[in-house]
Amino acid sequence: MIELLRAAASERPDHYAIRTPVRELTYAQLVERAERAAGALRDRNVQRFAILEDDPATTWTLLAAASLVGAEACVYPPAASEEEIDRFRVKFAHDVLVSSRGRTDALHSNELESFDGRVRDGLPSGQRPVLILTSGTSGPAKGAEHDWGRLLRMTERVEPTPHHRWLLSYATNQFGGFQILLHVAASHATLVAGASFRPRDGLSAMRRWDVxxxxxxxxxxxxxxxxxxxxxxxxxxxxxxxLSGEAIPEPLLRQLRETFVDANISQIFGATEMGQTITVRDGRPGLPIDFLDEGGDVTFRVVDGELHVRTRSAMRAYFGEAPSDDADSVWRATGDLVEVVGDRILFRGRKTEVINVGGVKVHPLPIEERVSRIDGIALVHAYGRQNAMVGQIVAIDVVALPGADEDALRASIAQACADLAPAARPRSVKFVTSLETSGNKISRGGAK
Incomplete structure (x- = not known):
């Protein structure tokens, strides 16, 4: 990370690296703060630490500092509860926590950023670790052990585009947010963040800074x-x-094309374990089937309906496991169930989301896609609900657009799902004002 920021600062020292409602930093300022924080980490002999910050500029600074001195940093979710933070610290053995929240058990980030001494000589070539947490939307978060040198491979072909202004809509503990930090730094662009990661604040930031x-x-x-x-x-x-992080339904692609008429729309597929992403620009759901071909930075295969992936920037191991001697050759199960239809690999849901209705396996995503096509529906979540007769039934929670008639929508849902197999038809339709989310993803788990 520090290499990318220094390169940008060398070419464009006064160009804004990041703009938020609370502060703005140029690339030169960001590098200086990172070098001071690196000096503090080295002075205190910090080898591993966790970051708990609301301000993405501070998180970026601390990640760059860690990459400079080889300390293993790990970003915690900003929205994590005190109990979750305590569990993370025990699970990932973090004795040192850096935070500006005034916690008595933490180093204050201002102490590091304003340290009277800077580190300019980085580590020689070799492993420089970073720990990235998985999203935890379908189970407890795991820690993926990565190396900065391997992660930077994904930036090798990025060209400078300083006129680009990128919105940060992912928290920086997520791989999506981490990837945006790397891309913006490599392209010498400007990162823009709203007051929070809520879509309303993201929209405000888009308008304020012409994202x-x-x-x-x-x-x-x-x-x-x-x-x-x-x-x-x-x-x-x-x-x-x-778009990334979840399966992408065709109706959403259509709505985006109709709303943002001058925008190119791309789909990103990646996972914390992969260490890099692939981009699909053809505007169609799913992945092209040629991604199953051998060769290239990322290769996929389908095993018993589940997508497996192999990449040259993959993590070395999960925290607590022995690292692989050859991570590039390891095939990892993604947990995504897929179906090859014609020339596409279409996502059908996560393995943990399959609904078992009297022995019939039902995937929730095709149901959600059908229902989301109905005018007046903003969001829909399909899941299994426990049932004494058949084990589970299909249930859906629906968020309607303001002013929509719920009785009319209920009838439209029944009509839209009428030709599905009996086991796949929603037997419970509940209208809700919001859906539970984690990291701007619908929280998904087992049966309710």
Whole structure:
């Protein structure tokens, strides 16, 4: 990370690296703060530490500092409860926590950023670890042990585009947010962050700083589209939209094309364990089937309906496991169930989400896609609900757009799902004001 920031600062020292409602830093300022924080880490002999910050500028500074001196940093979710933080510290053996929240058990980030001494000589070539947490949307978060040198491979072909302004809609503990930090630094662009990661604040930041590029989960974009309808304000003049983190339904792609008429729309597939992402730009759901071909930086295969992946930037191991001697050759199960249809690899849901209705396996995503096509519906979540007769039934929670008639929507849902197999038809339809999310992804688990 520090190499990317120093390169940008050398070419464009006064160009904004990041702009948020609370502070703005140029690349030169960001590098100086990172070098001071690195000096403090070295002075205190900190080898491993966790970061708990609300300000992405501070998180970026501390990650760069860690990469400079070879300390293993790990970013905690900003929204984590005190109990979750305590569990993370025990699970990942973090004796040192850096935070500006005034915790008595933490180093204050200001002490590190304002340290009277800077580190300019980085480590020689070799492993420089970083620990990235998985999202935890379908189970307890794990720690993926990565190396900065391997992660930087994904930036090798990035060209400088300083006129680009990227919205940060992922928390920086997520791999999506981490990837945005790397891309913005490599392209000498400007990172823009709202007051929070909520879509409403993201929309405000887009308008305030004329964001040109924005990446978010499908759930983030659904909420943002609903905000645009609700506030009737100007539509940001985006040039590029990317989606990642969840399966992407065709109706959402259509809505985005109709709303942001001048924007290119791309789909990103990646996972914390992969260490890099792939981009699909053809505007169609799923992945092209040629990604199953051998060769290239990322290769996929389908095993018993589950997508497996092998990449040259993969993690070395999960925290607590012995690292692989040859991580590039390891095939890892993604947990994503897929189906090859024609020339596409289509996502059908996570293994943990399969609904068992009297012995019949039902995937929730095709149901959600059907229901989401109905005018007046903003969000839908399909899941299994426990049932004494058949084990589970299909249930859906629906968020309607303001002013929509729920009785009419209920009838439309029944009609849209009428030709599904009996086991796949929703037997419970509940209208809710919001869905539980984690990291702007719908929280998904087992049966309820």
């Amino acid at each position: 040109t590029h924005a990446s978010g989960t499908p759930t983030f974009w659904r909420f943002l589209l609903a905000e645009l309808v609700s506030d009737a304000g100007p539509v940001p003049a985006l040039r590029q939209i990317t």
